[in-house]
Amino acid sequence: MDRVVSEANMSDGGEPGPVYAGDLMVGGDLWRRIFDAIEDPVFIQDADGTILSANRATQNLLDVSEPDLIGNRCYAVVHGTESFIPECPFVRASGSHTRESYVIFMFERWFRISIDPILDDAGRFTGAIHILTDITDIKHLDELRSRLAAIVETSEDAVIGATQDGRIVSMNASASRITGLSRDVVETPNIFSVVTAGDEERWEEAIRSVVGTGEGIRFESVLKGLHDNESEVSVGIAPILDERGAPGGVSFIIHDLTPRRKAERALVAYMAEAALRMKVPLETVAQEIGRMTTLLTGGSLTVAEASTILRVQKAHIDQIVQNLADLNRAVAESDEEIPEAYRHFLSNR
Known part of the structure; x- marks a missing residue:
């Protein structure tokens, strides 16, 4: 039986004697x-x-x-x-x-x-x-967690929770969409199963750094999805801390850059096409107007002749404007993933 010493219970010699729990x-x-x-x-x-x-x-x-x-x-x-x-x-x-x-x-x-x-x-x-x-x-904490869970679940970014070795323990709907991984798989998937070949080492180093330093890392990568489709993504990795403040896992927040990259490529293609459509005709118009100005100044060209040349060059410029309008319309009505603001501008609405 456990013993507790109490001054209220003294031995005959004046020293504290043992008091048993039953005595209390x-x-x-x-x-x-x-x-x-x-x-x-x-x-x-x-x-x-x-x-x-x-x-x-x-x-x-x-x-x-x-x-x-x-x-x-x-x-x-x-x-x-x-x-x-x-x-x-x-x-x-x-x-x-x-x-x-x-x-x-x-x-x-x-x-x-x-x-x-x-x-x-x-x-x-x-x-x-x-x-x-x-x-x-x-209850307030549960309500907060429920709100945060709803935000995570409806986020367009992929949110994945994993162990330090990359084994996935949770993911939202966007993560399943971007990675192609099922949320109902029997065997727990690993984040490295969707990392493109040759990029695994960079992911491993990033995870080790996050776990070791406790600081997040962000970088761009390419993930494999369904049917071997690839997605260009921005990846944020951060530590998940346990009650002691020590890393107990890692979280991945993955933003799909594919639509933006497609839009950027589409707009670059548009700018190149527009430049090609304007470069030669505009250079020709500029040369003709320059030659006309020289002849007109030197008296070798009458005002009437200069007026005729200007009308011809204006027709050339009108054609260039029409060509650009056709290009704008084609881009605006295409299936290319370009920003809506650009599509609105190009369609002249």
């Missing part, structure tokens, strides 16, 4: 101290719900002394009602003879009310232990 049970004092030391409000009821005893936490919560609680029904002091509330766990426990609980909002806080039945030797219900556990902080 005199008058139920130890039981009462334990009862009052419990932070959750707890009270004991008889078979009809009458309060027989209440700990200090119950008195503090209800702002009522124990003598004023004893003899009252639980529903009167907790809920302020004249009878048991619907789906009362006490009523359920009296019939099921097992622990019953439910969650309720009262006193501007969320509580889980748990009822543990007290049975006699014959298994008859003789009362219960009524426990109120304040779960407000837990």
Whole structure:
């Protein structure tokens, strides 16, 4: 048996003697101290719900002394009602003879009310232990986690949680779409299964660096998807810290760059085509106007002749403008993935 030394129990020689735990049970004092030391409000009821005893936490919560609680029904002091509330766990426990609980909002806080039945030797219900556990902080944390989970799940970026060796433990819908990995696979996939050949070493080094330094890393890469389709992506890797603040895994936030890269290539192609359509005709127009200006200044060209040349060059410029308009329309109506603002501009809407 564990021993506790107390100055109240002295040996004949004046030295402290041993005090056994059983000695502290005199008058139920130890039981009462334990009862009052419990932070959750707890009270004991008889078979009809009458309060027989209440700990200090119950008195503090209800702002009522124990003598004023004893003899009252639980529903009167907790809920302020004249009878048991619907789906009362006490009523359920009296019939099921097992622990019953439910969650309720009262006193501007969320509580889980748990009822543990007290049975006699014959298994008859003789009362219960009524426990109120304040779960407000837990509920708020759960709500926050639910909101964050909804944000992650609906994100267009792939969000993946993995162990330090790359084994995937969670992923959102976008991750499944970008990587082609099923969220219902029997065997746990590994992030390296979607990394293109030759790029695995860079990913391994990045993960080791994140785990070792605790600092995130971002880089661009190419991932394999369904049917060997490849996606150009921006990858962010960050540590997932455990309760000690030590890395327990890594998270990947992957942004699909493929649409942007396609748009960039489409716009580069457009700019090259536009330049080709304008370069030679505009150089020709510029040369003709320059030659006309020289002849006109030297008196070798009349104003009427100059006017005729200008009308011809204007027709050339009008044709160039029409060619660009045709090109703009073709690009705007194409299936190329270009930014909507550019498509709007090119279509002259």
